[in-house]
Amino acid sequence: MPDFDTSEKLPEKVEVLRQAVEAKITQLTEANRAHRRKIFDLYTIFEISRHLNGMLETESLLDSILLTAIGQIGVSGAAIAIEKNREEGRLTFVKAKGILSSRWEGISCDKGGVLCQFLLRRNQAILLKELEEKIGGQTGEVEKLKTVEAELVIPLSVKNRLEGILVLAGKISGLPFAENDTEFLSILANQLAVTVENARLYEMEKNSNLQLRETQNQLIRLEKLAALGELSATIAHEVNNPLGIIKNYLALISQELTPEDPNYPFYQVIKEEVDRIAKIVRQLLDFYRPKAEEIASVDLSRILDETVVLLEKQLASSNIEVVKNLPRHLPKIEASPAQLKQVFLNLLMNAREVMPEGGRLEVTTRSENGYVEAEVADSGEGIPPENLEKIFEPFFTTKREKGGTGLGLSVCLGIVSKTGGTIRARNRTPKGAAFIVRVPVKEKV
Template sequence: MKALISAEEKLKERIKELKCLYAVSSFIANSNLENLSPTIQVIANSLQKAVRYPEDASVEILLNKEIFREGEEPVNKVFLLSAIKAFNIPIGSIKVGYSEDKYTSNDFLNEEKRLIQKVASEIGNLFERKQIIEKELMAKRQMERVDRLSILGEITAGIAHELNTPLANILGYSELLKDQFADNKDATSDLEKITNSAIYSREVVKKLMFFSCEMPHQMKQTNIVPIIKDAISLLKPNFISKHIDCKVQILEEDIPYRVDSIQLTQVIFNLIINAIHFSPENGTITVNVRQNIKNIIIEISDEGEGIDVSKSENIFNPFFTTKQVGEGSGLGLSVVHGIVKSHKGTIEHSPNTPKGTTFTIKFPKK
């Protein structure tokens, strides 16, 4: 055990502690919030120098399962420990220790205990600031995306209305010409191609109108469970062809909601077809339907590669697709977004565990 500390030594230790606190504040003020590892490492180094016996001390800062260490950690040690919290939630700890062979707990000064607690508090405040800024940026991006989708909705609604009339004329005149050229097989074949192309274009226009919430609703109070189950059963051949298992988890057989049943079917269809497309063979798609006091919640999860962060903000935009050319129009998720929005609901995506994507739809009950 070391000798008792004199007044002069105590003053020197206090100066070291104040220098440490000043250095920690400086490191935090100049830290890069996108990469805090260097900041935490220099804080650990500064803290080691500030304790009474720095040459024998080990400092360990644990943050979100990552360890920052200064000094050799003794096998048997005495130590001081302080929790690091952000918004009162533990996110790590600071541990300062000595070898038990040379020191005892009495070799720690009360001022050192307070120093470690203060540094832990400063690190916690840093992570609180990081979380606040990240949430503000996320909210800003969400607002920007909502604005973009709103503008796109107005544009697509205008385009859809403008295209409806000429498409109707093309279809009408094509049918008239078929009658006139009934005996000409080549002309009839060409007219059939024109008609099919016009019908396909009309379906695209219909999807645009779904996205922009311009389609008329036939809303009525109904049990949505049979609607969801029927939509899934119709996709059975798709599951079989790719050897995919679909697990449906619905705890309650009666979940009433005021909804357009055709549009809800289209939402389930589009999301599950997407999940099938991105799922590996012999994968599993999970559909979970439940309700609480406020919302009806529908979750559809796949085991695909997941959504790249760089593309996550655009997936609900019309004509945006990650599928190969010719495999999708890029309107499926935008249509889903439009329908969910028209029912005053929300749709979000998140990583599935251990891999894949989960789409979560929430329909408010009121």
């Protein structure tokens, strides 16, 4: 039998074993705690996503994202960059919360640039310091993030597209970001990217719905206009002949009358009213009679400029400052130059009429994917919101006492529609109205 005297070593062995078991328990407890934390994080992310998924308005969604990041990670501030317009190709900082530099607003970076491309590949939260080491030398865009006082940069990407960038300032506790934090944020970021995309799709749909409604409204107005056109042509012709006769006899009477005659005031009233009828009839005829106008390839800037020149004297005498922003070399459009002048003349006259005490008139042209636009903007009283829908209707006028016929804008609408374009009005801040004529550019074939 071998010597089995281990009595002295036994307590030592037990001690070693006890320590090993203890270490294991500590390790397992640690792992357990980490798992619990992870489960908690995932649960939080799940709850946050569920909450955010229901939010469709980008504004409130971005607010919630920033507040969530600040609250969950305990940072002193956060800012978010998204693509303001689809296909813009830039991510712009649109919102920030908490203590951040006030210079974040409008800072943007190119989606095709080094920074965005790097973030897209990385697809994980990264410390600004590390970002600087990695690509600081290749692009100035990292410097921009510094002005935002960012410490942690989190890409929001979905389907291999960068939807946005979330940046966080340092932690309120002063501690560095832990691995837990970046892991949590990276998972959250993927969820956020989806909600940001959803909100954007929703807004796009809302916008196209609005556009559709606007087009429908314009169609309805046009239909009314067409009906009016036919009717008014008949009436105008019917009225025009007797009116001619009345005018002739009035002229005869005026030869007999002196201002001292007791009937002279009556004659004057009749003459004024007849002139008024004649004016309406003329406008009605202009309105319907499709002028045998040559369609030409026209430069909208030139037409608008020429029309302003026509009115320059009158504008100057009314103390109206004219600001022209009429770039040449805009794409040409196919339209009748004389009729376009008529449109601008009506808009300019209306502008002049709302600035009797003087003001500022801005005429602008611009080109925008497939369209050219002309804008006539004044600094008058603007249009009461309840009238915005009505002003293009024939005979709608708020200037009845001053001899308004309410036909000017419906004539504009008729002409612009013939070119396949649109005309709309909006109020300006702080005051004034703007009319925007938009005409499609025809591709040369």
